[in-house]
Amino acid sequence: MLTLLFVGASTLQVEILRTEVQQLEQLILLNMQDNEKTVKKHFAKIIDLHNDVIEYASNAEYMLSFQYFLDVTTLTVLVVIALFYARLANWIPGYVLAVVVLFAALLNYGLGELNSIQLHKLQNDIYNVSWFRMSIGMQKMLLIFLQKSSTNTFFTCGGLRPINVDLFASFCNSVYSYLIIIDNMQAKIGIKA
Numbered sequence: 001m002l003t004l005l006f007v008g009a010s011t012l013q014v015e016i017l018r019t020e021v022q023q024l025e026q027l028i029l030l031n032m033q034d035n036e037k038t039v040k041k042h043f044a045k046i047i048d049l050h051n052d053v054i055e056y057a058s059n060a061e062y063m064l065s066f067q068y069f070l071d072v073t074t075l076t077v078l079v080v081i082a083l084f085y086a087r088l089a090n091w092i093p094g095y096v097l098a099v100v101v102l103f104a105a106l107l108n109y110g111l112g113e114l115n116s117i118q119l120h121k122l123q124n125d126i127y128n129v130s131w132f133r134m135s136i137g138m139q140k141m142l143l144i145f146l147q148k149s150s151t152n153t154f155f156t157c158g159g160l161r162p163i164n165v166d167l168f169a170s171f172c173n174s175v176y177s178y179l180i181i182i183d184n185m186q187a188k189i190g191i192k193a
Contacts (some may be wrong), residue, residue, distance in 0.1 A: 014118040
């Protein structure tokens with residue numbers, strides 16, 4: 001639950017940053033020569049906000065990276081065990097538990113995917129700023145800002161893989177593989193499912 005809170009807050013911060021970048025674009029389009037001071041002030045505000053978002057996400061990643069690794073491992077084992085007993089003893093609550101855990105995992109990994117999508121949209125918004133109307137100095141600052149915002153993901157699973165829907169697909173693939181192994185073992189031993 002704590003992971004959902006941190007990832008959700010990070011996603012909202014990126015959305016706020018996107019809104020500020022869109023407002024910068026509007027200021028530039030009004031008339032860059034008349035509003036240069038205002039544009040510089042707003043751009044400095046955006047850079048400060050971006051630095052705050054990166055710092056927040058880095059701290060959250062540091063705290064949650066191992067937690068995500070444990071979540072992936074634990075949820076995989078939980079689903080495999082629940083489905084094993086559901087198949088072995090025709091235990092209906094095992095199927096229900098497996099579906100609930102799969103839904104929880106999808107929600108967890110889906111929020112990481114949403115964060116990645118928001119980061120990609122932020123990159124597009126920065127790229128689409130009317131940079132050609134800016135002074136050379138501000139163009140250089142915008143280029144540096146674009147390079148700093150080129151990260152694709154903030155959150156990883158133990159530093160190994162980004163938290164996204166691809167990780168959920170790997171999670172489901174692992175569960176399926178373990179179930180096939182267990183099913184083959186049951187067939188060799190002669191236990192009827």
